[in-house]
Amino acid sequence: MKYRVIKNNDLFLMTDHYGNIQGDLQGGLYTKDMRFLSKLELTINGKRPLLLSSAADENFVARIRMTNEHEEEDGKVRLWRESLELIRERFIYGDVLYETISMMNYSTKTISFDLGMAFDADYSDMFLVRGFQPAEELGKVTERKMDDNGWHTVYMGVDGVRRETAIAWDSKPDQIAESGKVLFQINLEPAKARQITFTISPSIDGNYPTTQPREVALQELQASYERWGNNHTKVDSDSPVLNRLYDRGVQDLRVLLSDFGYGLFPVAGLPWYAVPFGRDSLIAALQMLPLNPEVARGTLKMMAAYQGDELNPWKDEQPGKIMHEMRSGELARSGQVPFAPYYGSIDSTPLFVVLAAEYAHWTGDLDTIAGLMPNIERAFTWMDQHGDRDNDGMVEYYQESSKGIANQGWKDSADSVIHANGEFAIAPIALVEVQGYVYQAKSRLAPIVEKLGFEALAKRLREEIALLKNKFEGAFWMPEEQFYAIALDGNKEQVRSVTSNPGHLLMSDIISAERAQQVAQRLVASDMFGGYGIRTMSSGSTGYNPMSYHDGSVWPHDNSLALLGMSRMGFKEEASTVISGLLKAAEHFEYTRLPELFCGYDDTIGYPVSYPVACSPQAWAAGTSVSIIQAILGIRPDAPNGKVSLDPFLPGNVNRLTVRDLPVAGGTLSVKLTRNTGTDTVHAEILDNSSGCRVEIVGQTAEVQRN
Template identity: 70%
Template sequence: MDYRVIKNNDVFLMTDHHGDIPGGDSQSGLYMRDTRFLSEMKLTLNDKRPVLLSSAADENYIARIRLTNEHMEEQGNVRLWRESVELIRERFISDDVLYETVALKNYSTTALAFDLKVSFEADFADMFLVRGFQPAEELGKITARSADKTHWHAAYQGADGVSKQTDIHWSVEADSVSERGEFGFAIRLAPAESKQITFTVFPSIDGKRGAAKTKEAALADLKQSYEEWTKDSMKVSSDNPVLNGLYERGVQDLRVLLTDFGYGLFPVAGLPWFAVPFGRDSLIAALQMLPLSPEIARGTLKMMAAYQGEEVNPWKDEQPGKIMHELRNGELAKSGQVPFAPYYGSIDSTPLFVLLAAEYAHWTGDTDTIADLLPALQKALTWIDQYGDRDSDGFVEYFQESSKGIANQGWKDSADSVIHADGRFAAAPIALVEVQGYVYQAKIRLAPIAERLGLAELAGRLRTEAQRLRDAFDSAFWMEDESFYAIALDGDNAQVRSVTSNPGHLLLSGIVPADRAAKVAERLVAPDMFSGYGIRTMSSEATGYNPMSYHDGSIWPHDNAMALLGMSRAGLGEEAAKVAGGLLKAAGRFEYNRLPELFCGYDESVGYPVSYPVACSPQAWAAGTSVTLVQTMLGVWPDALNRSIRLQPYLPDGVNLLRVADLPVAGGKLSVTLRRERESGEIRVDVAENTTGCRVEIAGAAAGATRN
């Protein structure tokens, strides 16, 4: 990626590789609550930009940029010999405060004198403005700027009535000061001498800002929070360095994307543009994180319930019981110029809400949380049956009502993502294939939980409705000539007959008969769908295929993860191993082994996975794919309600040993080792620890497998 980004809780910083926020048309900045609190932060040495040596954010919550000076002469005299000064910029965010230390060291043999200049600006721009939105109404104004030798301040009064401020303090008095945010420091360094300047940036809203701490105390608190996260999470090691790196990076990325909005930790969608609550993205990320930290699912469910739709509001695509798509907190959303406070234009968030609640209970056995959420779950079920099924045909479909909303309201939400085989865009209302699977899974998995809660009538109704949907589904969506499911039904209930990755999500739901599940999996790993690095979003033989397209030929790790979960649950280990192996190949070619939001759909003949130019990274459900890979290799499927855990393992090529410790299930921990036997190729399963109170059932393992 061509930027560096760090985040903690509700604040993130995006810079170039030099560590600068360049200003001008750059989208970089320091952001909080969809507002840019720093739009410029540049550093120069004798009015020259330093030379970049290295730029790293490998620890995810802290970034280090190493720089030096270029050769400088004036009228034939050397002012500063090249590479005389080392500059290290180290920054992190703690409790919504940015800390940056600039360390300078003289590596020459003589004393040095030079000018270090730092410039700041704050435009308080809404995220939508930064990304090119043109407002129809007048916005707020900057009301104050002030500066002295150790402090700079800017204030803004928004059209939404909200006041915002940026305050910057630094540890060494400046030698020159400007209210425009330009500050000069006359640096004198003896040979081998070092000096530091620490800048502390406080963004605030209506006077509320993070607590002031020393840099050392703030960093200690931040490190401790990461250590606790790692200590309490599932541990993974293997004989494959890429898998190890992918998992470690994924766990760190998921931690950095967690934010507490008052209901518990919650995964925002991704950086830099989607560091906000999402319905679909956050729910799927929380589902992926069940083997890592089930508490995240609980916080996510509570957050979604708190913002559940209450009224019929076409401007926001809202109806009672509907789960939000996206929540924005910037000036444009709060002043009503965009419908995102929150916006509800998502067809899958509501069934995914019910689905996550059910899977959480089956994983943890925590029916008390489900009982607390029951009113919200029942409202969501009512929305699915009443508002979700617009034409009463038994399928859930979407139709955009908001003038500034989203036209395609599934996870493939670009305008060209639902295409007929002849190239026509499908007309709404559109019933997406995977959404029917989500609805079926939500109802059939919630039914036994309802029984446990003494709601026999609800349980019976859910089973009846799920069976009715299953009975109608195949004849409506199955394409006999393709031995595959159509991506959708259009507004005329005609099949949208493109071959896409969407049916891969069905494998997890149970809505697909076993023989057809095998056919779906077989097609997903066929050459037209599988690039060698992952499953494409669209078949390379389809009319709309474009390997550079956002949704019509690209590869999305989370999309592959959903198919992997289904393959694992259905016992399709051969296909799962192929997909997992492809993702590991791709991860091995990306920085830090980090899978991005998506990458292009070119096959292996190119020699490497081709990056998509504006993919978010890190991104929650891409990071969650690392956890899914481990879950599906174990083939672990808990039934905490009935005190059992099923393991049905596979190992992809290149992985012969996998150790998993502290897998949280049913309030306890499970530790398992998988080892491929050299001669037979069979997988031996050793259960080293089981404090879950559940019996472990192992399928497809070597004869010598052990159980606890």
């Protein structure tokens, strides 16, 4: 990564590798989609120190180690090179940024130098930072003041919100400047050290965060991560890269969790999407079911709270629709962009029901589903009415908002739905994977609502999926490709590109076993699989570009959904190929972290090629590590009926895997997989089972220990 980012709850900091925020970069301290700190520059005698190391591998703490360059004045040494060690350690806790500058003299003589820190706050909306040009006047900074104790600014937005930034330091400075620069004259004897701690506190409408002593705040933050580590599913294998990838994914998911008043909720990714999303957050919560089902519950409640209520073309909103993205910055609050929230997503609504159904099957928590039934029924109504504009039985999208999104599936770039002749598809567009989501939502929820006493609804859902399944095949199957088209365009013509989208169908049961196998095999063929993962588009399709956002790149989450389907359908060889590719890719990325996406070049290059503006960490990329474990276990819980089935395999180069404390049905399950010597078969051993469910292992008898 070309930046360093840390986050806690709804506050995050993005800097360069030196730990600085500079005016020509997009770095800053952000909360509620606004930048509360736009400049943070450390200097030694007016110069930037030399970088030794820069790390933010813990997500919540960043440590940057630096030293000084050689300085002479009038032929005399002012500061001998590398005589000073500087360590910048920063973390966020309680909506406050803490930064401590530690200075150590490693020379044999006393050294003197000026430590400077410069600040500024421009209160730019996230849309402005990313290049949006507003048509209306924005707010203004109305107050700036600085004294020996700190620096303070006030911004009055056109949305009527008062935003403030307060910076304090624990040592008296020798010089201060109203422009926002503070200077400390430091004298250090040999082997002596000194620290200065800064606290930076953003506030909105007078709601000031509480600043704690630094050590107390750090201890409480570390304790919260330890609790997270102790309470989630543990994974250990004989594959170091699989272990690192899983641990990294779990850490990244923790830092991306926020609570907006409804429980734990995964924001989409850092740095630009640390906000509630529909599709992204729903898929991340779905991936996290084997890790922490509470996240799914919080996500469902959050989505229900912001479900569409009215016909509002400006926001692409209709009754019953689940939101796409919610922003809370000045532009959104003042109505200059339609994102408070915006509803331009065709798949968020069926994915909301998919998550509800899978959560129920995983946990057996029917009370939560019963409480969400009004929202679920409204979602079904939206799918059948507003989602199906022409009553052809397919769900399609059409942009109504002048500042909305044209392509409203997960591949939402303007060139992502492209015909074989190179022309972009015209709306309304029915995406292939969305029909699978609708089928999965209705088929998986039908037995749940039946248990809740909604027999008529269950009967209707089963009738509707039977009709959809019949229509789907004829509409999307391309006989000459032996594959499914990515979409139907506004003229009901197939968009005949070979893409990764049909891989999502493998989760849904909408296609036959024979055609599912054809899909799985094509996804790992050379035109779709370059060695590091499934490409978003076949290298043989007209629009293919390995450097593109959606037309040839590799998205880990896209692979993860295909993986879950491959595992469920029993396509273990194909699943093993995909997992092995993702593991090989992860080895090349910083911290063994799969980014949001990377370029789709073949592995003949020798390494995966990074995509320049990919989010990292990113929720559904991090969730891919959990999906890999779920796919390997072949686990399929049916908690309402007291059953769990396993159909495990081990990918190449993995011969042993132990999964402990996997949450199922209100209890936990621990499983050990071992490859049988000299074969590709796997033995599964149930180490512990407090779920209350009967465990069935395909091909062998489950010996279940109970607490």
